Amino acid sequence: xxxEDVAGVHDVVVVGAGFAGMFMLHRLRELGFDAVVVERAGGxxxxxxxxxxxxxxxxxxxxxxxxxxxxxxxxxxEWSERYSGQPEILRYANHVADRYDLRRDxxxxxxxxxxxxxxEARQWLLLTDRxxxxxxxxxxxxGCLSTTNEPVFEGAQTFAGATYHTGSWPxxxxxxxxxxxxxxxxxxxxxxxxxxxxxxxxxxxxxxRTPNYxxxxxxxxxxxxxxxxWKASYRERRAEMLDQRAAMLQRLPDSEDLAKEATEDEFAxxxxxxxxxxxxxxxxxxxxxxxxAESNERIAAFVRGKIADIVDDPEVAALLTPHNTIACKRxxxxxxxxxxxxxxxVRLVDVSQTPIERICAAGVVVDGQEYPADAIVYxxxxxxxxxxxxxxxxxxxxxxxxxxxxxxxxxxxLGLGIAGFPNLFTVSGPGSPSxxxxxxxxxxxxxxxxxxxxxxxxxxxxxxxxxxxxxEASWVDHVNAVADLTxxxxxxxxxxxxxxxxxxxxxxxxxxxxxxxxxCEDVAADNYRGFAVA
Ligand code: NA7
Numbered sequence: 001x002x003x004e005d006v007a008g009v010h011d012v013v014v015v016g017a018g019f020a021g022m023f024m025l026h027r028l029r030e031l032g033f034d035a036v037v038v039e040r041a042g043g044x045x046x047x048x049x050x051x052x053x054x055x056x057x058x059x060x061x062x063x064x065x066x067x068x069x070x071x072x073x074x075x076x077x078e079w080s081e082r083y084s085g086q087p088e089i090l091r092y093a094n095h096v097a098d099r100y101d102l103r104r105d106x107x108x109x110x111x112x113x114x115x116x117x118x119x120e121a122r123q124w125l126l127l128t129d130r131x132x133x134x135x136x137x138x139x140x141x142x143g144c145l146s147t148t149n150e151p152v153f154e155g156a157q158t159f160a161g162a163t164y165h166t167g168s169w170p171x172x173x174x175x176x177x178x179x180x181x182x183x184x185x186x187x188x189x190x191x192x193x194x195x196x197x198x199x200x201x202x203x204x205x206x207x208x209r210t211p212n213y214x215x216x217x218x219x220x221x222x223x224x225x226x227x228x229x230w231k232a233s234y235r236e237r238r239a240e241m242l243d244q245r246a247a248m249l250q251r252l253p254d255s256e257d258l259a260k261e262a263t264e265d266e267f268a269x270x271x272x273x274x275x276x277x278x279x280x281x282x283x284x285x286x287x288x289x290x291x292x293a294e295s296n297e298r299i300a301a302f303v304r305g306k307i308a309d310i311v312d313d314p315e316v317a318a319l320l321t322p323h324n325t326i327a328c329k330r331x332x333x334x335x336x337x338x339x340x341x342x343x344x345x346v347r348l349v350d351v352s353q354t355p356i357e358r359i360c361a362a363g364v365v366v367d368g369q370e371y372p373a374d375a376i377v378y379x380x381x382x383x384x385x386x387x388x389x390x391x392x393x394x395x396x397x398x399x400x401x402x403x404x405x406x407x408x409x410x411x412x413x414l415g416l417g418i419a420g421f422p423n424l425f426t427v428s429g430p431g432s433p434s435x436x437x438x439x440x441x442x443x444x445x446x447x448x449x450x451x452x453x454x455x456x457x458x459x460x461x462x463x464x465x466x467x468x469x470x471x472e473a474s475w476v477d478h479v480n481a482v483a484d485l486t487x488x489x490x491x492x493x494x495x496x497x498x499x500x501x502x503x504x505x506x507x508x509x510x511x512x513x514x515x516x517x518x519x520c521e522d523v524a525a526d527n528y529r530g531f532a533v534a
Pocket of ligand 1: 145166184185186187189190191208209210330351356379380381382
């Protein structure tokens with residue numbers, strides 16, 4: 001089928017068959033809509049389909065990183081570890097696809113190349129590499145981290161060995177046995193991958209531009225009694241999760257205490273306890289970590305002390321030690337990350353002052369020195385939150401391009417709708433809590449909201465819904481104002497788009513899940529306030 005052929009006309013086309021797209025399809029079917037999903041991959045799972053790098057694992061605990069929409073699914077599925085690895089999460093995604101017979105309405109290996117609003121027909125026209133789809137509504141379930149960031153290094157094409165990106169890892173896996181491997185980047189993907197690659201390869205060279213704080217995940221097999229305990233009270237625990245600012249429960253209670261006010265003893269005791277428990281609970285020992293620079297620095301200093309304790313060579317420890325705000329970039333969890341640098345075959349190269357100069361046939365060149373490699377792993381992250389949407393060449397009313405509308409950073413109403421782009425919904429879009437939360441509950445909340453909205457439109461006989469420009473402008477102001485209350489905008493994170501050269505710096509997600517949900521509910525109850533319905 002060519003890109004010109006009409007592939008289908010539907011009520012709704014959902015783009016993406018990750019956790020958002022799969023649940024959206026299931027819900028739309030239940031609500032009586034004719035929907036299809038188009039998906040560029042050959043299978044379901046979204047981020048878990050692509051990110052198959054060694055050590056890939058979810059940082060949210062398994063009992064919470066799972067769907068809640070079907071209590072039977074929740075009860076029947078058995079997780080094996082505290083945090084699930086990528087293969088297990090992908091098995092879960094495939095199980096969901098089979099269980100709800102989703103595949104018959106998913107068009108795999110289909111990439112959206114353009115999406116145009118047809119004002120006359122009041123329909124979207126989606127041009128894919130496998131034909132044209134027409135639909136009254138489009139739901140972009142395209143994920144926040146689905147377009148890889150591939151920095152251009154001079155000479156990269158001349159490299160004689162194999163290259164990989166953590167975000168699009170070969171399905172058959174990679175055998176690094178006996179090889180000399182270069183890893184570029186030290187974000188959360190690299191922090192997970194480095195210890196595992198180091199176990200396999202003969203020599204590992206890590207090129208670090210910015211050191212990162214990381215806390216032990218303390219992954220372990222999931223205790224069957226703990227799993228049974230969760231299952232016995234899943235409803236209550238899910239409700240409790242939704243009351244948390246990141247839509248997840250921690251192993252130790254969140255505290256609202258101020259770190260700067262704690263005594264030395266109390267501070268050390270609490271931090272040690274949380275370091276030992278591991279996971280994001282570490283970041284919740286004090287309520288002001290992302291609000292108060294002095295408190296933040298105290299917690300950062302604790303982690304710096306841990307790095308100094310773990311890493312044998314003081315020079316390497318110093319290089320691995322971050323000095324920026326902790327938890328300002330996406331917090332990392334690890335399994336023996338800092339320890340890996342004590343191994344004799346692992347070398348750390350600082351590229352903060354002298355960037356990677358070029359890549360040559362034999363390896364990576366920094367400051368005139370050549371570091372030989374048989375393989376290069378780019379762990380260089382993603383064009384987060386907006387990259388995938390912008391790549392789809394979306395045009396709205398009067399041919400306005402999304403790229404122009406978002407010229408000064410993403411603009412949305414509630415992270416769900418965009419002014420001038422009728423009948424287009426974004427799941428976990430910029431301006432919603434998305435990446436600052438446990439993604440699955442956030443996805444479920446958006447999917448439920450969109451589903452209810454479509455039913456409402458159908459009942460009213462309305463053909464379009466569109467964010468009003470004023471509502472969108474106030475929402476953008478609101479997101480900025482909330483972000484400005486925190487320390488988040490102070491560092492070069494992908495939350496801000498700072499990792500992509502030339503990308504406008506705007507803090508994209510909205511901190512705080514429960515107040516956000518309240519606003520969404522309120523908007524719906526108030527006749528979809530801020531949306532024009534016609
Ligand atoms: P991240 O967190 O964006 O990390 C990318 C890393 O790559 C980071 O250390 C970057 O350094 C580094 N990088 C990027 N470009 C370059 C160049 N040109 N030279 C050297 N180093 C470079 O991506 P991840 O995949 O680790 O994690 C993304 C999210 O996926 C994660 O937060 C989870 O939510 C799941 P920098 O810090 O920019 O100096």
